[in-house]
Amino acid sequence: MAAMTAANQIQSIGSLDQATPRLIDDLTRQRNEDNELVLVAPDATKMMTVRAHEEPLIDLIDGQRGIETLARAGLKASPPVRPMATLGLLRRLHVAGMIDGLEAIEDHLVATQPARFRQLSAALDRRVSLPFLGRGLALGRKLPPGVLTWLPKIGAGVFVIAMLIALGMGRHGHIFAPLRGDNLPTELMIGWCALALSLSWRGLWRGISFSVLQLPLPNAALRWTCGIIHADIDDKDRRSASREQRLRIASTGLAAVGLLAGVSSLLWLFVWPTSDPLKMLCAAATYVLLADAAPYGRGSGWHLIGITTGIPDLRRRSTAFLLRRTLRNLQFQTPIKPLEQTYIKVACIWLVHGLISMTLLVWYFMPGTLRAMQSAARIEVGGWFGAAIALMALLLLVLAGLLVAGLLAIFGGAFWQMTRTKKAAHNEGQRIGVEADILVTELRKVPFLAALPDDDLTAVIAGMRRESHVEGAMIVQQGQPGDRFCYLHGGSANVMYEEESGLEHKVASLSAGDFFGEVALLETTKRTATVIATESCEVLTLDRETFVALVERSKFAREAILEQVRNAAFLRKVRVFTHLSARSMSSLLKGVEVLRLEADEKVVQEGDEGDSMFVIREGTCRVSRTLDSASELEISELSSGDWFGEIAVLRGMERTATVVTTEPCVLIQVPAETLDALLVDDLETGLALEQTVATRLVALEAR
Known part of the structure; x- marks a missing residue:
């Protein structure tokens, strides 16, 4: 049965020969001191080292060969280049911007975002490299390594103490809703500066953490994030750091902002209670901390959870778990698997952070901001200022509505998924009988039937049933007992796998001549994937009782047939071979x-x-x-x-x-x-x- 345990690693991408990669023009080749080939971009901003065993492929990347053709050519090179080395080289060239022609399949070979999303992200997040700013980060090498151990503890402790004191004094509302409206333009400017300072402080400490950990110093940059200009670092090099080092970098950013929010709050509460800039800094640092800690964003909180759990694409999987599995497991009292426990913990963190964010924004920030705008409008009404206030008020109301709608969508979607009861229809079909002769040649495509003599194979086919399925129908369903082997005689279907998180993946596309469910011929086990017809399909099925009875009566290599079935059925359950086509599975079984x-x-x-x-x-x-x-x-x-x-x-x-x-x-x-x-x-x-x-x-x- 076509299936998958880590389905994000295996996705159906069609023929790879549709992509014809080509090295970009004016790419310079040179040798380093170790005699390794180095490719240099035309503007000399990027370099990439080519490993010795990859060099034979470089001249073959000419825009005339597809990826599958390149893989075959690599095997014939001297020394041979294995297929995965070919794929790895193409991926590295693509990331370095030294190759064209992978656009058709780049979403499958490298992690990319939709074009519109990338354009929006680029517009809202721009960087200007300022190398000289990064020199100061080298001072971190003089700090003891233990600073990154106790900084998160101090930052969290100071922040929690400051918030509890503000809550006890009844002044927390001023932190969460800092705008008053007495002089709104000035307050907005102070708020803008406070946000820039908070983000710069976070970037500074994340850069220092690289230095303390003895990692290469990152490039410093002036960054534009949603209209806020601040100093930051380019932390792409963190990917080469160890798991422990990446945890330190992420936690340092959060701790630094938490410490800033806590210290500024204590100073405002006890030293300068009338200082509006200090109050605005408290609020800005608090909301930056809230945003950076979001487990569903792209900040430090997201990195911490991803590194800790080790689950790729955790955001999509956690969302799917909330929508598809949480209430369903409660309703049917499904046993909780170890991996599901991780998703439950992450889902709880999501909900807690979401509720805290909703409370602060809807209960404090938005009403306070609207009151400040109303107050400002009474002072100065009309003209561009009045129009700007009206527009900002409208945007805040829309944002509040979207947040509430999003929360309702989560629970509504979860309820809808819980109540879905669509199941694979049990279609007995008619015995093939006397029509078996005309199907002998076609059914020899099935590996464990190929060695049977014509008479025995005809008897097996005569015992099969012919099923008809309309477009969208479930042929088999994941989790249901497997009761028959299926051969797709006509039409096409998709194989869908639902992992522990509830996230569904299309792991294969089936067409006439493909087959699945061999394991059902040996034992009763649950289906490991769902097969859905994408058009009207005709499926030839064979149940275990009929197959065993026919094999027992056969005089030809009974054990050889059963051994082939055992291998085919078993390999279908091995994760890396689950989605193989009939042709590929046949080749594998023969070898x-x-x-x-x-x-x-x-x-x-x-x-x-x-x-x-x-x-x-x-x-x-x-x-x-x-x-x-x-x-x-x-x-x-x-x-x-x-x-x-x-x-x-x-x-x-x-x-x-x-x-x-x-x-x-x-x-x-x-x-x-x-x-x-x-x-x-x-x-x-x-x-x-x-x-x-x-x-x-x-x-x-x-x-």
Whole structure:
């Protein structure tokens, strides 16, 4: 059954040959001191190092070859360039702005935003690089590393104490609604300056955190954010920092603003209670802190949660969980899985932050601002000033309405998702019977049926049923028991996967000749994905009882047929192979070999050359590495459905660990040649494998 556990890593993108990448004109090539090829942009603002094994591909990126063609050409180069190395090189060139022609598929190869959204973001957020401002950040290298440990604690403590004191004195309303209207233009100017100061203070401390952590100093810039001009840093280099360092950078920005808000509030409450600029600074820092802490924004709070949970695209997944899963789980008392616990925590943080924001904006800031505008209007009515006040009042009312509508949409959407009861229709269909002869050639496309003699295959086909499904109909539904194998005889369908968060992904498109549900021929398990007809479809189905009875009567290689079914059914459940087309699955099954090993047998040895990857069908294996002290460190234990050996195959490296069976095992061995051929035809599988490789290498380095 086509399925997916980490569906964001595997998406159906059609033929990659629709994109024909080409290096930009006037790109300079030179060698560095290590004799590595370096590409330099025409304006000399960007450089990119090309790895030695990638160099044969550079001359092939000429705008005449598609990505799949490049992948095949790379395999024929000397030395050969594996498909994922090709994809990685193209991705890096695209990010560096040194390549054209990937526009058609850039949303799938690199993280991008819709064009209109990018244009709006560019208009509201502009930067002017000021390198000389960054020199002062080097002073942070003189600070003790512990400063980034106690700064968040001090910042949070001072802010909470200041807010509690303001609440006890009844003066919190002045902080949350600082405008009075006595001299509105002056108040707005002071507020603008206070926001600029708060944002600059945040940027300064985030820059200092780079210096304290001994990271390369970021570029300083003058930034325009929604009309507020302030100093900031370009923190893209944080991506190369460790997880702990990125946590420090994000928490430092929040702590700095919290400390500013708390200290300025205490000074205003006890030292200069009549100072309007100080009161405005309290308010500006508080609202900057609120915005920066938003888990659904792009600020420090979003980074902290994303780094802590390690879940990619957490914002979309948390939104989907709120809309699709929260109330449904409560209604049906669905058991909560470990990953769902993470989404529940994130959803709670979202709701708490949203309610606090709604309360401050609707209960304090907007009414206070409207009163200030009314007061200003009584002082000076008419002309451009009166029109500006009326416009601002209207915008604030619209904003309040949108916030309330958004909250209602969340709960309304969750209720609608909870009450959806659409299920796959059970369509018995008619037995094919005497028409089986004309389908023999077509059904030989199915790997585990291909080896059957004509008479036996005809008997199997005669026992199948013919189902008809209209456009939009569910052929099978995720979570329902699998009761039949399905072969798409005509029409097309989409495979949709709903992950733990409730987010749905289209993981594959099926057309005539594709098939799914092999596992239903062996055992009753729940469907791992939903298949929806995109047009009128004709599906040929085969239930387990009919299949087993026919195979038992067959005189031809009964065990060979069942072994093929077991492999096909099992590989469909392995995450990286779930979305394979019928052709790709057939090629994979023809190239694999089944190994049966006893306990304590060594499968791969650390340091050996890797010529295949392995998938565990039955049993468990122990993974270990040899330390510098020659002692052995156990890394993990793998079980059915796990795989290993892909790092050496995809990266052309030596084995990074030793794998030994801990009990009798059945392994499916995928030779490098078979995997390379599969990746050339289906680079999406390579995307999933490459993600796994990157994760495992990080884990190995951490040990």
